[in-house]
Structures are given as structure tokens and as C-alpha cells.
Amino acid sequence: MKSLAELQKIKERALQRKRLGGQNARARIIVGMGTCGIAAGARDTMTAILKELEQRHIEDVIVTQTGCIGLCEYEPIVQVQVGSEELVTYGKIDTARVPELITKHIQGGEPVAEWIVK
Amino acid sequence: MTYRAQVLVGSAGEKAPAVEQALLGKIKELHLDQEIQVLEASTLGHPEQPVEIAVYPDGVHYVNVTPADAEVIVTEHLYKGRPVEPLRYREPQVEPLPAPSTKEVRVVLRNVGKIDPENIDDYIAEDGYQALAKVLTEMKPEEVIAEMKASGLRGRGGAGFPTWLKWQFARNSPGDEKYVVCNGDEGDPGAFMNRRVLEGDPHAVIEGMIIAAYVIGAHQGYFYVRAEYPIAIRTLRVAIKQAREYGLLGKDIFGSGFDFDLEVRMGAGAFVCGEETALMRSIEGERGMPTTRPPFPAVSGLWGKPTNINNVETYANVPQIIMRGGQWFASMGTEKSKGTKTFAIAGKVKRTGLIEVPLGITVREVVYDVGGGILDDKKFKAVQTGGPMGGCIPEQFLDLPVDYETLASVGSIMGSGGFVVMDEDTCMVDIARFFMEFVQDESCGKCTPCRVGTRRMLEILTDITEGRGQPGDIERLEKLGEYIKKGSLCGLGQGAPNPVLSTIKFFREEYEAHINDKKCPAKVCRALIEYTIEAEECIGCTRCARNCPVDAITGKAREPHVIDPTVCIRCGICQQVCPVGAVHVE
Numbered sequence A: 001m002k003s004l005a006e007l008q009k010i011k012e013r014a015l016q017r018k019r020l021g022g023q024n025a026r027a028r029i030i031v032g033m034g035t036c037g038i039a040a041g042a043r044d045t046m047t048a049i050l051k052e053l054e055q056r057h058i059e060d061v062i063v064t065q066t067g068c069i070g071l072c073e074y075e076p077i078v079q080v081q082v083g084s085e086e087l088v089t090y091g092k093i094d095t096a097r098v099p100e101l102i103t104k105h106i107q108g109g110e111p112v113a114e115w116i117v118k
Numbered sequence B: 001m002t003y004r005a006q007v008l009v010g011s012a013g014e015k016a017p018a019v020e021q022a023l024l025g026k027i028k029e030l031h032l033d034q035e036i037q038v039l040e041a042s043t044l045g046h047p048e049q050p051v052e053i054a055v056y057p058d059g060v061h062y063v064n065v066t067p068a069d070a071e072v073i074v075t076e077h078l079y080k081g082r083p084v085e086p087l088r089y090r091e092p093q094v095e096p097l098p099a100p101s102t103k104e105v106r107v108v109l110r111n112v113g114k115i116d117p118e119n120i121d122d123y124i125a126e127d128g129y130q131a132l133a134k135v136l137t138e139m140k141p142e143e144v145i146a147e148m149k150a151s152g153l154r155g156r157g158g159a160g161f162p163t164w165l166k167w168q169f170a171r172n173s174p175g176d177e178k179y180v181v182c183n184g185d186e187g188d189p190g191a192f193m194n195r196r197v198l199e200g201d202p203h204a205v206i207e208g209m210i211i212a213a214y215v216i217g218a219h220q221g222y223f224y225v226r227a228e229y230p231i232a233i234r235t236l237r238v239a240i241k242q243a244r245e246y247g248l249l250g251k252d253i254f255g256s257g258f259d260f261d262l263e264v265r266m267g268a269g270a271f272v273c274g275e276e277t278a279l280m281r282s283i284e285g286e287r288g289m290p291t292t293r294p295p296f297p298a299v300s301g302l303w304g305k306p307t308n309i310n311n312v313e314t315y316a317n318v319p320q321i322i323m324r325g326g327q328w329f330a331s332m333g334t335e336k337s338k339g340t341k342t343f344a345i346a347g348k349v350k351r352t353g354l355i356e357v358p359l360g361i362t363v364r365e366v367v368y369d370v371g372g373g374i375l376d377d378k379k380f381k382a383v384q385t386g387g388p389m390g391g392c393i394p395e396q397f398l399d400l401p402v403d404y405e406t407l408a409s410v411g412s413i414m415g416s417g418g419f420v421v422m423d424e425d426t427c428m429v430d431i432a433r434f435f436m437e438f439v440q441d442e443s444c445g446k447c448t449p450c451r452v453g454t455r456r457m458l459e460i461l462t463d464i465t466e467g468r469g470q471p472g473d474i475e476r477l478e479k480l481g482e483y484i485k486k487g488s489l490c491g492l493g494q495g496a497p498n499p500v501l502s503t504i505k506f507f508r509e510e511y512e513a514h515i516n517d518k519k520c521p522a523k524v525c526r527a528l529i530e531y532t533i534e535a536e537e538c539i540g541c542t543r544c545a546r547n548c549p550v551d552a553i554t555g556k557a558r559e560p561h562v563i564d565p566t567v568c569i570r571c572g573i574c575q576q577v578c579p580v581g582a583v584h585v586e
């Protein structure tokens, strides 16, 4: 990095990628992968989500990770955003809950009310 | 005929006929057979937990029902109309949280839980590394120090030393080989604020460190992170690698001619290694034992060179202070304690976890607004702040502001942000003993008062909680505490007596009850309590006897049960399982 201009370029590129990703993707799934999440099984949850999407041939959903959002008791925490709707935060999403989550919220567009923590 | 209620018996499970028999027998005995209908069902949804009973129209399900339980359900639920809570089945579900408190403010945690920590572009998209660019291309080190001074930022690792002043000392120390160190040892039990920042937004800490390095003139820096944080260490390593690839670490950063690089060192988890001088010995490969100050690290630190050491959270604040200005930062907080602070709220509150609040918030706001209040709506007793070297703050100080000076004025400390809330069921002597056990174990042994004194204090506290307390013990603890504080080299020994001294100060009567009356008012200390069954309340359901791990309970079905105190280990399980609350503790 030799100049501020170079940093700005990376920033623009990153922002644009985000915007484009937002346009092309039907939804975003964010899995909390801090120590608290991983201890509660977030890795398995992440694997299950990827597997489930692949099996159903859903390719326009972006899956990313993030750190701890401060509700460690409710890990694994999964956040789902469909289109430009509000981000929904789910608690205790173990592998058993993944298929239903994807069926109802990603494919059906309806959040699963009982699992929402925030 | 219309029935008032229907009881369904799920027939999955061999014992279903026996349960049904018991139900019918008891219903008949209480002359309820005209009001209540018993029906057989194949399964009621939980075949893995036979035998299941469902009571309608109430919709209450009981699982793992035995014939004896069935009788209790008839007498309690069907006859008296009170569902038997301990036997009741509840769908495991996520309890919705109360709306997040508006009192939280995110500065340090602004990106944590939002960005992907393993993707540097995510950080850059959130204006990451803009502060560094500004510092390296537009600001002189003195200007950075002035901005830091205006912000009023003080160290978040415990002592609260003004960060700008620390940087200035290191900058003014002569020498061209200098170091910056980030203290990520985070040894307080129950504290994980720093881990969260390292795992969730590592570049903010890295950016803060590079700025500090530029100010003091260092070209090499070290992260010291405990080995128990493998994910934080991995995230940091990924972040450092990505920063190197972008040339944000390495040679000639932003074309300014400034070179800087970073390495991660792992600590083996000794608590004392969080103390700055011990930490630096540990990085050098020596045994992590504190050394006398002065000389301070700013003069003679790593390998005897001028070194600036700050906490993770301290560094994470720096980029934002540069971007938004020292004045903006100083607009939050109190006169002497500026900005925000992260805390790990633990203990008996509804919302435990990690929070960030402006300094100066009252203890009450943290407990009741951010923490959601005391669990089960019990009574607040005290809060322990500052970790094992902190003190307990009782109810009368609920409205005190949380800042460095105020906490110190009531015998506690800010520390790194531990915040353990205790309710009426907490024994203060037991809590003091817990922390003393921790520091006694972690004392490095260099100073006699700390090594021997903490052991002696622990022995006295153990005696008190086990019913061997003597008159004069409280005074002995106070005297020992003062000696240890005065005669110890580092903060561990100097702070070790705090939990004991502050609980003696505010809860002396609890110590006295243990010593003089051999009673634990909170009913925690096992040697001082006894479980008994009230014969008149007991319905002889046999549940307690079946659940007692040491078979201390005897009695025939339908007759009052008795606990043998010589066998009882005071685990309290009988009290939890008794459906009618007949087990009492004294």
C-alpha cells in the first residue's frame, strides 16, 4: 500500500462487490464463528447450511462468517437477510434446525418466529 | 357424559399399563371418576421419553411418568388444579430476548459481529486503515499524541493510565530500537471481552498498534495472546498475513518511509503473565515473573529497549479517535473517564454476555437495563467488578457511576471489565474464598507476603466456610490483607485481598454468622446447612429417594420421607425434584 488513493480503490472495490452481491443474491446467511459459537457447534451448523444449499441447488445465497455478537448463551447464532429485508437473528441453530430454517426462511421467505432472539 | 378434563396416556413404553392403573386408582380414591376421563393414546409425540401423559383442556404434558408420579399428578394437578412443574414437559425453545438496551454504545465493537474478520476488504469497506493513512501521510507523531490527549483515553487493561502519556514517555525514551506490545492475555476468570475483539475485528487492533508504533518510533510489535484462545490466534495470523499482502505491514507503509511488522506470541495461561513486566519476560523466553518498576517499560521493556504496552481494547479505540477526533471520544463518559468500556456481565442477571457502554453509566443501569434485571426477579445483593483483584459493591451503591475513580473509592477497581452480579442466594464469604483460591494459586511466589499471606488467608476463609471459624478470624484477615497489599511487588499481590476486604467491609454480619452461629445466611456453605423433609407436607411420592445420589433418603410410598443428615452430601437434588416443596434447607 503506497498511497491513500490505493486504499480508496480497495474500499470502492469492496463496497461495490457488496452492492453487487446484494443485487445478485437472494439472501445472506451469516454464522457467528467466535469461540462461543464454535464451542456451541457453529462449525457443524455452517457445514450443514452449505450442504443443504448445495443439495437443493440454491446458488444465489451468500454464506459468510462473523465474530461474536454478544449473545453467547444463544449460540450457534445465525443471521439471515432475505433481499433488502431486515436482518433476522436466530439463536441455538443446531444442525437439526438447519433444513427447516432454509425451507421456511430462505425458500419460503417467512422467518421462523420461535427461534428469533433479536 | 361430559368430563371436566381428559387425561391421555401415551402407550409407548412398557410401564404404560401400570401408570394407567395408578391414575385410575387415585382418581377413584379422590372421587374424580365422574369428572375426569382417562384415555389411551398410541403416542403423544415424545416416544423417546415414555410414559407420557397429557392433561386436557390444559394442554400440559408430562413425560417419563412413573406410577408414583401419576398419583402426584392426580392429587396436585387434577384435584388441586396446580400443574406439577418439576414433572412437566416443556418444548425446548429459544426464549425471546427483551429488546436490546438502548444504553449500549458501540465504538470498540462497532464491526464485531458484522464483518467477516478473515476478510480484510470487509474492514476496509468500513473505513478500515483510513486512520492509519491519515496518520502516516498527514500527521506528525506529536499531533497524534495531542489527539489522544484530547480524547482522554485511559488504559483498558486495568490500571487506567492515560494512553497519550504512556506513548509520550516511550517516544521520549532515547534509542532507535523500540517495541510495541499488545496485551491479549486476558486472565480474569469469566472475562472474554478482548477475545471477542481479536476474533471479531482483528484489524482494528492491528491498526491501533501500527499507529502507536509510528508515534513512539518502533518497527516491530508483538501480540501476546494466551494459548487458550486458538481461534483468536488463528484469526490474528490470517489478519496479519492479509495486512502484509496489502502492504499495510512491512516496508514503507503508505509511501511514508515507515516500516513496521507484527508477530503473535502465545502465553501459556499463567494469570501473572498478564502483568506487563512478567509478560515481557515471557515474550523474551524467560519465566514470566514480575520485576520491579521503575524502570517502566517505556524506558526499559522488551530486551531492555523502550516499549509501549497496551491492552487489546485500548488499541482498538485508537483508529476511531483519529478518524472522528479526540473531542468526539471525550464527549462520552465522565470528567476523568472518557469513552466506552466493554464488560463481561455474568452471574445472576437475565442477559449475560458482553456489552459496551459509555463510562459513567450507573451500576443500576448496567444490572437492570443492559443486564435485564436479576434472574427469577430475586433481590440484588452485590456486584463484583474488576476480576480477582476487584471488590464487591453492595446495594447501597447501585446508583454510583461506573468510572475508574468511583469504583476505587468504594474498594473495587475497573480492572479489565469483569462484572459479576450476585443475588440474595450468593454467600459473600464463599465468593471471597473463590477469588482467594484463584489468586493464591496464581501467585508467582516471588514475594513472601503474596505467596504465604494469600495461602494463610485462604486457610482462614476455608475454615470459616466449613464451620471451623474462630473469633478473631475477621480481624486476622483484615490485618493479613493490609500486610499483603503493602508488601507485594505487583498488582496481583497488591490487589489479592480486595475481594475479602470489601466483603468484610460491606457484609461483615455474614462473616459473623458463619463464625459465631455456624450458619450460612445464604444457605450455600455445605458444612453449615441441613436439608430436612417437612413430614406434614410430604405426600410420600418417593421421587426424592429415587433421585438422591447417595441414598440418604428413606421412607415408604405414600408416607413421609426422612433424610439422614450423616449420609446427605447436601447436593440439593431432593429439593429440586420434590413436587410439593416439602424439602427445606436450614
Ligand SMILES: Cc1cc2nc3c(=O)[nH]c(=O)nc-3n(C[C@H](O)[C@H](O)[C@H](O)COP(=O)(O)O)c2cc1C
Pocket: B154, B155, B156, B157, B158, B159, B160, B161, B183, B184, B185, B186, B187, B188, B271, B272, B273, B274, B275, B276, B277, B309, B310, B311, B312, B314, B416, B490, B491, B492
Ligand atoms: C496480575 C496482573 C494481571 C494482569 N492481566 C492483564 C491482562 O490480562 N490484560 C491486560 O491488558 N492487562 C493486564 N494487566 C495490566 C498490565 O500490567 C498493564 O497495566 C496493561 O497491559 C497496560 O495496558 P493499558 O494501559 O492499555 O491498560 C495485569 C496486571 C496484573 C498485576
Ligand code: SF4
Pocket: B272, B289, B290, B442, B443, B444, B445, B446, B447, B448, B450, B451, B488, B489, B490, B491, B492, B493, B494
Ligand atoms: S505480588 Fe505475588 S504475583 Fe506479584 S510478584 Fe509478588 S509474589 Fe509474584
Ligand code: SF4
Pocket: B533, B537, B538, B539, B540, B541, B542, B543, B544, B545, B560, B561, B577, B578, B579, B580, B581, B582, B583
Ligand atoms: S419429600 Fe420426597 S417423598 Fe416427600 S413429596 Fe417431596 S419428593 Fe416426594
